[in-house]
Amino acid sequence: MTQKTITVLPGDGIGPEVTTAAIEVLERIAQKFHHKFSFQEGYIGGSAIDAKGEPLPEETKEMSAKSDGILLGAVGGPDWDHLPGAKRPEKGLLEIRKSLDLYANLRPVKAYSSLVGASPLKREKVEEVDFLIVRELTGGLYFGEPRKREEVNGEEQAVDTLVYKKSEIRRIVKRAFEAAQLRKGKVVSVDKANVLESSRLWRETVDECKTDYSNVELDHMLVDNAAMQLISQPDAFDVIVTENMFGDILSDEASMLTGSLGLLPSASLGATGVGLYEPVHGSAPDIAGKNLANPLAAIASSAMMLKYGFQLEKEAARVEEAIEKVLGDGYRTADIAQDSTGVVTTTEMTEAVIKAL
Amino acid sequence: MTQKTITVLPGDGIGPEVTTAAIEVLERIAQKFHHKFSFQEGYIGGSAIDAKGEPLPEETKEMSAKSDGILLGAVGGPDWDHLPGAKRPEKGLLEIRKSLDLYANLRPVKAYSSLVGASPLKREKVEEVDFLIVRELTGGLYFGEPRKREEVNGEEQAVDTLVYKKSEIRRIVKRAFEAAQLRKGKVVSVDKANVLESSRLWRETVDECKTDYSNVELDHMLVDNAAMQLISQPDAFDVIVTENMFGDILSDEASMLTGSLGLLPSASLGATGVGLYEPVHGSAPDIAGKNLANPLAAIASSAMMLKYGFQLEKEAARVEEAIEKVLGDGYRTADIAQDSTGVVTTTEMTEAVIKAL
Numbered sequence: 105m106t107q108k109t110i111t112v113l114p115g116d117g118i119g120p121e122v123t124t125a126a127i128e129v130l131e132r133i134a135q136k137f138h139h140k141f142s143f144q145e146g147y148i149g150g151s152a153i154d155a156k157g158e159p160l161p162e163e164t165k166e167m168s169a170k171s172d173g174i175l176l177g178a179v180g181g182p183d184w185d186h187l188p189g190a191k192r193p194e195k196g197l198l199e200i201r202k203s204l205d206l207y208a209n210l211r212p213v214k215a216y217s218s219l220v221g222a223s224p225l226k227r228e229k230v231e232e233v234d235f236l237i238v239r240e241l242t243g244g245l246y247f248g249e250p251r252k253r254e255e256v257n258g259e260e261q262a263v264d265t266l267v268y269k270k271s272e273i274r275r276i277v278k279r280a281f282e283a284a285q286l287r288k289g290k291v292v293s294v295d296k297a298n299v300l301e302s303s304r305l306w307r308e309t310v311d312e313c314k315t316d317y318s319n320v321e322l323d324h325m326l327v328d329n330a331a332m333q334l335i336s337q338p339d340a341f342d343v344i345v346t347e348n349m350f351g352d353i354l355s356d357e358a359s360m361l362t363g364s365l366g367l368l369p370s371a372s373l374g375a376t377g378v379g380l381y382e383p384v385h386g387s388a389p390d391i392a393g394k395n396l397a398n399p400l401a402a403i404a405s406s407a408m409m410l411k412y413g414f415q416l417e418k419e420a421a422r423v424e425e426a427i428e429k430v431l432g433d434g435y436r437t438a439d440i441a442q443d444s445t446g447v448v449t450t451t452e453m454t455e456a457v458i459k460a461l
Numbered sequence: 462m463t464q465k466t467i468t469v470l471p472g473d474g475i476g477p478e479v480t481t482a483a484i485e486v487l488e489r490i491a492q493k494f495h496h497k498f499s500f501q502e503g504y505i506g507g508s509a510i511d512a513k514g515e516p517l518p519e520e521t522k523e524m525s526a527k528s529d530g531i532l533l534g535a536v537g538g539p540d541w542d543h544l545p546g547a548k549r550p551e552k553g554l555l556e557i558r559k560s561l562d563l564y565a566n567l568r569p570v571k572a573y574s575s576l577v578g579a580s581p582l583k584r585e586k587v588e589e590v591d592f593l594i595v596r597e598l599t600g601g602l603y604f605g606e607p608r609k610r611e612e613v614n615g616e617e618q619a620v621d622t623l624v625y626k627k628s629e630i631r632r633i634v635k636r637a638f639e640a641a642q643l644r645k646g647k648v649v650s651v652d653k654a655n656v657l658e659s660s661r662l663w664r665e666t667v668d669e670c671k672t673d674y675s676n677v678e679l680d681h682m683l684v685d686n687a688a689m690q691l692i693s694q695p696d697a698f699d700v701i702v703t704e705n706m707f708g709d710i711l712s713d714e715a716s717m718l719t720g721s722l723g724l725l726p727s728a729s730l731g732a733t734g735v736g737l738y739e740p741v742h743g744s745a746p747d748i749a750g751k752n753l754a755n756p757l758a759a760i761a762s763s764a765m766m767l768k769y770g771f772q773l774e775k776e777a778a779r780v781e782e783a784i785e786k787v788l789g790d791g792y793r794t795a796d797i798a799q800d801s802t803g804v805v806t807t808t809e810m811t812e813a814v815i816k817a818l
């Protein structure tokens with residue numbers, strides 16, 4: 105029996121609905137496999153600003169750090185768009201990543217055969233897609249100093265700083281090589297080494313790390329080329345590793361390939377300790393509270409928690425199989441439906457998954 | 462009669478072959494419309510390194526600055542990949558952009574109906590695609606200082622700087638609004654304002670400029686979302702304006718949409734004076750010198766020179782029509798051929814265009 109405390113941070117928009125779904129699935133898994141999961145809820149994002157005056161209250165940070173896994177819904181929405189940078193919902197997300205040193209963002213992108221029809225790409229381009237993006241999450245432009253607005257010779261300018269230390273590069277790159285060893289053994293490292301100093305250090309460091317992974321094949325790709333290859337040959341990738349901002353852009357691009365954005369999970373991991381698991385999709389304020397959201401990405405994120413956070417591989421596989429089953433049986437929330445007949449609600453989809461477990 | 466001096470910078474790989482094609486087309490246009498174009502050739506990129514020891518020799522800079530338009534082939538290739546940053550072929554391109562203050566990079570992306578079958582995307586997604594990317598080309602991470610490698614507490618790190626002055630943002634944004642007025646009147650400005658200081662200044666400045674263009678519709682989009690929307694709804698865009706690095710990534714992503722990378726031209730313009738015109742594709746060293754390259758992007762770039770550089774609208778239209786005609790007639794170089802029957806060479810394609818003029 106495994107005993108775990110899970111922090112749930114529902115956040116904004118559809119966040120509460122999809123985390124509720126994931127909790128129900130985790131509870132059923134606990135019951136079936138005789139584990140004990142207890143849940144504690146905290147504020148983050150816009151709802152934290154409304155309730156506590158800041159996007160990441162101290163108590164959220166504390167309870168998160170002490171728990172075994174964090175399940176996050178989504179943050180942000182038009183209600184808070186007018187706020188200054190440091191006070192925005194997204195700041196809560198950036199801060200929790202940084203304060204828990206969650207430097208490794210893993211985003212698997214996989215075609216579900218029953219959904220490839222919904223892809224903007226041709227079926228033959230995407231049906232074999234199955235890769236993992238490993239994005240550095242606590243460095244680069246997101247956190248570098250100085251970051252400021254200033255006046256120079258009477259004119260306003262703004263500055264952000266892209267900085268990477270070698271150790272920051274090394275630890276994320278090692279993760280990618282390790283992940284590749286458990287997959288098809290191919291790593292593509294993405295940078296802009298023909299222009300950026302930080303990318304040249306990145307590329308050098310990747311080459312150094314490579315010597316410890318002789319069974320892994322390595323390619324370097326410029327970020328502009330990678331943005332092309334993701335569309336023209338998405339099934340050629342296995343593991344993609346890249347820095348924070350490039351990872352943000354490429355992983356969102358990649359999420360569109362298979363027609364299943366509503367299904368994509370992510371994990372943000374540190375060296376040790378607690379990880380954070382969240383759907384790739386956003387807070388979708390337009391459909392919030394309407395029982396329309398697709399809960400499968402949050403449920404798939406909880407499967408990543410079982411696997412990466414608790415080493416419960418069998419349980420994770422059970423959840424993933426249940427997702428494939430309900431999709432195979434034709435259950436569709438509105439976002440993945442080909443037409444409007446037989447569209448199910450958030451709660452109906454969740455019940456179907458629980459039944460399939 | 463218009464009299465113009467054109468600097469041709471063939472560069473590396475397939476560069477010489479495709480600029481030769483474009484020159485032939487321009488010569489025929491001059492003849493037909495009674496203009497006088499004279500051509501002078503200069504070194505840039507890897508071939509400049511080989512011949513002169515640096516990627517942008519002083520004489521190239523001078524002859525370029527004094528001419529009426531610059532036609533560039535492509536730069537770069539594996540022969541020079543081992544060189545340090547400041548000595549690489551790409552540096553020549555960055556330097557000529559900066560020294561001539563070519564801050565506005567225009568990249569039209571348009572579906573050719575006879576080619577949409579070659580797109581990785583479904584036909585219905587791309588057949589209406591017709592947008593213009595306006596990329597800032599002389600600021601941001603590409604040029605910000607400091608940019609360096611250093612040791613801090615015994616550890617190596619590397620730094621790049623993303624900096625924008627308000628005036629740099631204003632001038633590119635105005636270009637985008639003006640372009641939109643001649644098109645469908647819709648601008649999407651792309652930034653990462655939820656994270657970056659420079660993006661917040663960008664967004665503010667865009668909103669300020671907007672007041673002078675009441676007939677243009679404006680939306681702001683986060684760069685990660687833009688990377689998604691380009692795939693899911695590419696035909697919803699009219700004009701996209703963004704900073705240097707985002708523009709690099711998004712415009713290459715966009716170049717894959719319509720299946721016609723080999724046809725896409727670009728123009729890099731300053732406030733006044735000479736502009737630089739070049740195909741979007743790279744130097745393709747694997748097929749260099751084999752008479753296999755697609756010359757249409759270089760030819761389309763020369764049409765942009767006629768239009769934006771020399772205000773020869775009619776002549777530009779004639780070239781564009783000739784390109785459509787040869788494609789409609791089924792001429793295909795290898796890169797855009799659906800199968801291998803009837804594939805034509807670089808010179809055959811060029812002759813076909815000249816005949817169609």
Ligand SMILES: CC(C)[C@H](C(=O)O)[C@@H](O)C(=O)O
Pocket residue numbers: 194197198352655656685
């Ligand atoms: C909300 C935002 C700050 C965040 C990011 O850019 O990292 C999001 O886009 C993501 O990818 O998790």
Ligand SMILES: CC(C)[C@H](C(=O)O)[C@@H](O)C(=O)O
Pocket residue numbers: 298299328551554555709
């Ligand atoms: C060659 C390289 C420096 C250049 C850039 O990144 O600007 C190229 O990718 C481009 O888009 O023109």
